[in-house]
Amino acid sequence: MITKEQEQLINERIGFLFDKELLDEIIGVGMIKSFDEDSVIMDVGESIFYIPFVISGSLKVSRESKDGEELLLYYMESGDTCAMTLQCCVTKSKSQIRVTTLDETTLLMIPMEYMEKWMEKYHSWRQYILDSYHSRMMELMDTIDAMAFMRLDERLQKYLVDQAKLKGSLEIHHTHKQIAEDLHSSRVVISRLLKQMEVKGLIKLRRNKIILSTI
DNA sequence: ACATTAAGTGATT
DNA sequence: AATCACTTAATGT
The missing domain is CATH 1.10.10.10 (Winged helix-like DNA-binding domain superfamily/Winged helix DNA-binding domain)
Incomplete structure (x- = not known):
């Protein structure tokens, strides 16, 4: 359950992204989870049940090849969500990525069943999801460019x-x-x-x- | 004092 | 730019 202080923190960090009504729903169904530095919060092959939002701290999203080699894809900061996770929710597939915390990090977890429901119901949600797809895509372009040309x-x-x-x-x-x-x-x-x-x-x-x- | 781990370096491919 | 083999330096027990 979400306490008053946590609610305040959510409002502060990601409140500006959504309508009041949606924010209330988020607070009703979400859970706050905190992680230490350097913990793997999601790994390749795991199934996903929650959509994570970064409230504070930062994370890196990386991919792993068969021989255990890692490759950094992009970072997530406060207000971000993970596009790969969203994709996994829609297609109900397993995680293709690993997410590791870089700091002490607090996440807001939303059960994935709300994802589609809110897509129809709230403009701000739809907008946010589309925006985050877009910005993740841009970051990926950046890393590809860097690998190919730099x-x-x-x-x-x-x-x-x-x-x-x-x-x-x-x-x-x-x-x-x-x-x-x-x-x-x-x-x-x-x-x-x-x-x-x-x-x-x-x-x-x-x-x-x-x-x-x-x- | 000793073991472990991080960082520095020359030589080779 | 990568790998090997080795050295040196910093840190933990």
Whole structure:
């Protein structure tokens, strides 16, 4: 059940997206769930019963190949929902993706049966769903572009800037290994590129930490 | 003090 | 740009 404080938080973070009436319904049927940093909240092959909304925190959505290799697709922040999940709800298929938290993250879960019902009933819902499809699509285009046309060093820079923006901090607490996995590269290569960037004065390197000079 | 894990580096493909 | 093999540095027990 949703408490008064949680209701307030929902209103604050995603309230502007929907009509009052729909918001009341959301509060009636939704559940709030919180997760620690680095927990996998949904994995490849799992069935999906809830539509998640990000209330606070951030997550990454990635894909996994047969041999366990990971590839980062896009990020989700406050007010976002997962287009892949929506798709799975409609087609009643299993998750094709993995969703991992990057921070302590709070989600609002809506049982999936409301998805279609609200599509007919509320303009704001339909609009929101279409918008989020659109923005996910755009983000995917971005990552495809990056993979196809950008060199790894440019991708790495973009990655660092994205992370910094996402966390609102110039310090990034990732190991070179984690970054390599996200960018589908190897640790040694990332270490070397980061070293180059440090020499250029773009970043400073510490153990488990990278400090950007600017965004 | 010792083990473990992260990061740095030269050589090779 | 990736991989190997090895070193060095930082951190936990």
